[in-house]
Amino acid sequence: MKDLQKNSTVKITCIKNEQGSQIEFDAKLKLSFKAKFLSPLIKKFYKRYLTAIIFKITERHLKLQESN
8 A cells, every 4th residue: 555655645734613623634645557546445545544543633632631
């Protein structure tokens, strides 16, 4: 997978609003020619992976708040 997405970037923007926070992902995937046909699958994977990371960060933050 590493070779398929060389030089790809993901920009994560966190914006505070009235409901809490809004998180936006802007992914610039630079796929190799061999991986072009897999792009829908790779995009779906990125979306799930990034969402899981944000949930994990939120969970840790909430646990820290509860312990203090």
